[in-house]
Amino acid sequence: MPPKIIHVGLGGWGGDWARRAIPPVTTVEVAAIVDPDEETLHAARAELGLAEARALPSLTDALAAVEADAVVITAPAVTHAPLALEALAAGRHVLVEKPFATSSQEADRVVRRADELGLVLQVSQNYRNYPAPKAAQRLLAEGAIGELAGISIDFRQWDNDNPFETHPHYRFPHPLLHDMAIHHFDLLRKVTGKEAVRVYAKVSDPSFSKYVEEASAVVTIEMTDDLVVSYRGSWLSRGEPTPWAGAWRIAGEDGELLFTSRGGGGPEADPIAQDRVTLRRPGGRAEPVELERQDLYGRAAGLEIFADAIATGTVPETTGAANLGSLALVEAATRSAASGQVEEVRIP
Template sequence: MAPLRLLQVGLGPHGRNWARQVVPQIEEVELVAYVDKDPYALDALREESKVAPALCFESLKEAIAATQPEAVLNTTALAAHVPLTTAALDAGLHVLVEKPFAPSVALAEQLVDAARVRGLVLMVSQNYRYFPAPRAIATMVHESALGRLFEISIDFRRYSTAGPNGRGRHHLEEQPLLVDMSIHHFDLLRLILSREPHRIFCEAWNPEWTSFSGPSVAVASIVFEGGVVVSYRGSWISAAPVTPWAG
């Protein structure tokens, strides 16, 4: 079977990590084009990954016309997820888009509907689901290896400050913890429990001394189907010992 012809759009630091560390390991795909409106991002890609200039474009429309991909990998920042994913779907292409999926539920539903009516695959990258530890825990819970589960406590702790080059992308986001990071943990809970939440109480805030524009700390109580209660605490500014990224 011929490999899937894939176009990647979004070559910031995270996108270039995909281009350098992830995509080359997948034999089933062929990267036919790289797109970013920032020429400096494309320059960095060519320098880091030795990508041929002929594969680099500043326009998604031009790249699609020139390379005839079958699917798009969208690794742009959140603000570009909806317009670029919509453009890819309108071009008849399958899409794998980085999390967070969309800025709102309404916009997410629009994308899902657009993919459904076109018969296209639209998938959100939630890579934490494939970490060995959460999958092992999910198996234990599904098999009731330790008995019936009633309560879960999860903590996420990091200490993230502005570096020598200034604030990072996540420091500038409206919801740097809940939308950009905690969604991994919420998705892992859905994986482990094979249930959906039906009630949540959450408080998020940002101390005035941090480098963040939005709430960098949050606590939440989440009630899942069947009565399982989750106590969640997350922080980008904790001085306590750091946790694994999955919490």
Template sequence: MVKAIQVGLGFWGFDWTKEVIPQVPTVEMVAYVDANPEAIARVQAELGVPQNKCFLSLEEAARSVEADLVIATLRTEAHYPVVKQALELDFNVIVEKPFASTIAQAKELVALAKARNRILMVSQNYRFQPAPIAAAEMIGAQKFGPINLVSIDFRRHAPSQGYRYWDMPDPLLADMSIHHFDLMRMVLNDNPKRVSCRTWNPAGSPFGHHPTGVATIEFEKGVIVSYRGSWMSNGPATPWAGEWTIDCSEGEIWWTSRDHFMGKAGPDRLQTRERDAQPKQVELAPVEYPDRRGTLAAVAKVIETGSVPARFSSGEDNLYSLALVQATILSAFRDGEWVEIAEVMERV
């Protein structure tokens, strides 16, 4: 059993406490931390967490319990100071995405984890689904030969779906597209080289910043990805991972993932189609611990065994997902100018 302290019991943190952590039997919760007494009172009243497991600071919890792991489920701007403190206290850490606000902060945390010989994992939960795993394996085996083009569409209509963050900067690229960008890297087993991106705010939108955008992303091995995303689409809603078409020299792979929302739940889907043939539905192998449960189970297993599995989203690996987000934002600011990932990675 991996003993864990959760830091951050707000809206999303409470969901982790209630829905995610109890479903990972290899993790034993020894403490819950939040600086807000009301958040502490809520987990005690609604989830029956005992008072002696609740603390107002990580330092206080660290003095009181023995633990292997900190689960950081706070707002983004709090990630850096809390993760840094946890690593300095010699805890392993799993943190929600994005794990830092800047590349400089992210690099500092990665270096600190290495210096302390601690594990730092980013909870890129979309990786732990059947369809992207199967797609990554097909691409790795070159089932249909080299890739010609990857096309991705994400469509949601936020005003009619309970979206709440109207004033968030870069609501598409920073809040949503990071999932798609990280999946690109996982499925293609490659890192981005440069990007051109445009974003805009449609007429009548309640957003204060741009919820719609398009990007062309070139990867190191030469694959080009055409990405289109919108929080203001009136077209058919896609699953959260978007709809992917991977056109290869000998055929096509189409897939989508995380098709659930407001009581609706559907399985991941993946189809293959050889040239000039009818598409075939592929039966997908189930994932033992999907989604956020998968990220938590994965970091617990690494702590227990010391063995890092394929497609593990370490902080060091996730630097390139964070850099792709920041490069698209910078390109959009520059009216679609190509931005090299190296430029973003080197910025202080």
């Protein structure tokens, strides 16, 4: 039988999980949904066609009311670690949205608890589950462009038109570094196989920004083996928008690798229409790389990996322990933006 899950957090992005990410995954069964907001919970229950007894206001209530193997947490970020710890204490495996804790120290406590109990703790770093970064990772591992000389990453989107300045995204803590750049920093670790060592970050937003905290940043990252990465990201860019995974240029001794991934579009759009990988050889020869298609992408692919880990004991790529490096890199960038100094990346 497929593992049964309790889905916690149905507002906003969590509601999108319920409508678009979970239904395609046939290897899980939703046992219950949880949200403290009565209106949100009622609307989600009606849309999903669930019995009233399977829609609960708290994880505590759900754990007592239904049989379940795991908990999927898509509630606000400040609740991730407490909810994960409650689920683990009840003997349930956990899949949690990023960032999976408010600090690397808090995250480390959750990781240690999962290890103590022998339970799966997986972080949803959904940008990994697309063909372009997978191909880039493979090509770099194979030495397709030789020794790496440098990497530049650009993320450009315009998200400043909502007429209500109280819009939730405008009030997110560190909306660029914590909410978006963590995807790019996590991909950086994936495709290179290296860890960040030191970071210098500068944030500066124009007066027209509706964001309470930084919506744009320029970050210099020193990785292991002295690899230097230049990252530029903005929610306030009038430039040509990049796909959500950004536009990457990876320079090497024997050429250059360019890639981008995770385009936009609605539910009917091809999820990999904008995934591209190009190898540019000395002399300017550009060679497009054929990408493998998958049955599922993004969050749905991650949920399928989670279900397989529960069923077979395999270890997911994005365990809580494996994700600590991404969280530590985001923290170091945030500290650097505040201090104006180069900051060390401290992985617990």
